[in-house]
Amino acid sequence: QVHLVESGGxxxxxxxxxxxxxxxxxxxxxxxxITWYRQAPGKExxxxxxxxxxxxxxxxxxxxxxxxxxxxxxxxxxxxxxxNSLKSEDxxxxxxxxxxxxxxxxxxxxxxxxxxx
Numbered sequence: 700q701v702h703l704v705e706s707g708g709x710x711x712x713x714x715x716x717x718x719x720x721x722x723x724x725x726x727x728x729x730x731x732x733i734t735w736y737r738q739a740p741g742k743e744x745x746x747x748x749x750x751x752x753x754x755x756x757x758x759x760x761x762x763x764x765x766x767x768x769x770x771x772x773x774x775x776x777x778x779x780x781x782x783n784s785l786k787s788e789d790x791x792x793x794x795x796x797x798x799x800x801x802x803x804x805x806x807x808x809x810x811x812x813x814x815x816x
Contacts (some may be wrong), residue, residue, distance in 0.1 A: 700724075701726050703725070704808070705793060708813075713785060716785065718782070719795075720778070721735070721780075725735060729773035730752050732750070733769070733778040734748070735748045738792050739791035750770065778779060791811075794806055
């Protein structure tokens with residue numbers, strides 16, 4: 700059975716940091732691309748960061764470049780999103796998505812990030 704479970708969200712002050720984790724099971728994690736999305740209240744879900752399967756090439760949306768870092772540990776079947784210098788506009792529910800070139804596509808249930816003083 701496939702599972703993607705995000706964790707690490709919470710309440711943080713502006714300028715603070717959080718590290719999100721996405722733990723995978725039930726599929727061959729190392730062969731899947733991983734994308735972190737976020738969805739703010741009243742807004743559409745948007746991609747934030749993306750990492751390829753083996754080579755680990757990463758891409759970011761402009762608003763998080765230089766502040767967020769996506770990574771993966773294929774030995775632990777886990778992806779991460781290190782978020783630094785958090786801003787109020789970074790708040791929302793963060794989702795992990797795993798996609799395979801053949802069409803398999805899995806989502807996690809999300810983890811809430813609140814940025815507030």
